[in-house]
Amino acid sequence: MSRPATSTTSTAPSARRLWTRARGAALVLALILIGGLALATLRSSDAHGTLDPRSADPNGSRAIAELLTSRGIELTLVTTLDEATAATDHDATLLVTTPDLLTPSQQSTLHRTMTSSTGRTVLVGPGLPSLDTLAPGVTSSTSTPVENRAPSCTLAEASRAGSADLGGERYLTAPGTTADSCYLSDGLPTLLRLPGQASTDTVLLGSPDILYNERLDQQGNASLALQLLGSRPHLVWYLPSLTDASATADAPDDGTTGDFLSLIPSGWLWGTLQLAIAALFAAVWRARRLGPLVTERLPVALRASEATEGRARLYRKANARDRAASVLRTATRTRIAPLLGVPVQDAHSADRLLPALSARLPETTADPRHLLFGPAPADDATLIRLADQLDALEREVRTS
Secondary structure, eight states, X not given: OOOXXXXXXXXSOOHXXXXXXXXXXXXXXXXXXXXXXXXXXXXXXXXXXXXXXXXXXXXXXXXXXXXXXXXXXXXXXXXXXXXXXXXXXXTEEXXXXXXXXXXXXXXXXXXHHHHHOSSEEEEESOOHHHHHHHXXXXXXXEEEEEEEEOOOSOOHHHHHHOSEEEEEEEEEEOTTOOOEEEEEETTEEEEEEEEOSTTOEEEEESOSGGGSGGGTTSTTHHHHHHHHHSSSSEEEEEOOOTTOHHHHXXXXXXXXXXXXXXXXXXXXXHHHHHHHHHHHHHHHHHTOOOOSXXXXXXXXXXXXXXXXXXXXXXXXXXXXXXXXXXXHHHHHHHHHHHHTTOOGGGTTOHHHHHHHHHHHOTTOSSOHHXXXXXXXXXXXHHHHHHHHHHHHHHHHHHHO
16 A cells, blocks of 8 residues: 555655755845845945946046036036937037947937037947947947057047046947047057037047046046036036836837846846856766765674664654654565565565465454555554564464
């Protein structure tokens, strides 16, 4: 007979054992979360983000913003495309901090604003996703590290500023394109000025470092930043945001909805992939085979009775009456099978063993099927009674 499905096995982990195993990892996770919340709380009052003119962080831009306002430049901070187009008048400088974050429709709207204005547009770190629309005829090459570079051009702002910390994106112009190429890296500019009609022009900055608080006092960074952003009386500082309503209105050309993964920075995706690979290697390492079992002589002689008692104590401590009953029944069937003329390999088959037992002991009082193939005992008293009955059955077989 099969065991009831509700019987408890000795290998089932208890709630206390599961908590003991998991409490270390839970404690580490709790400490990380508490530390992150505390750090975010401490920094929330002063941190506004990278290139934010309100931020005093190393990667903020409060220093250059205060220098510009002290020179009489009107600075308007906007976070949506509608605000940026409304605030940009005919003689203003429009600074776009992350143009690659804009959707195609947002880029088209922004480009129309750029061409209709007589001012200047400064694009920080534009790459392949935005150059085709915002700077036609310009493509980007592989990025280069930010370092101190000489102007190497005749652009007035660069010549007056001298060397500056430039790098990041490098730009290629189509043949016949008029442009000022400055701060070269392997012959390609990291600052590119594209003149437009009348006084309109577009400046491509390969990297934002000259606008950072921590780098503003180095080299000619402050001079170059002030000249590029302060050439007009009004500066519109545009920080694109994913929460902008105009971004959600842009649907892909194939009719599908936007992909959430495209909003995640590539560094996070690569970091997740590395963690997954590390977890896979850790699982392989922890699950490695230890090789075949090797027998060796015990250093001391151990009596069979002591081993039996020790095993019984382990079964009792684990409340494994099912395992104990299975061991007792298996041993009894193995010993009585040869006495009944049943091969040892068939000793655990009820169809082979029970008919031979009934023929040998036709008048036995106990039910042999219940004794040899019955369910697990419900309590310790039933287990002890089962052991006594198995011993009596084996003695009866031997003496018959």
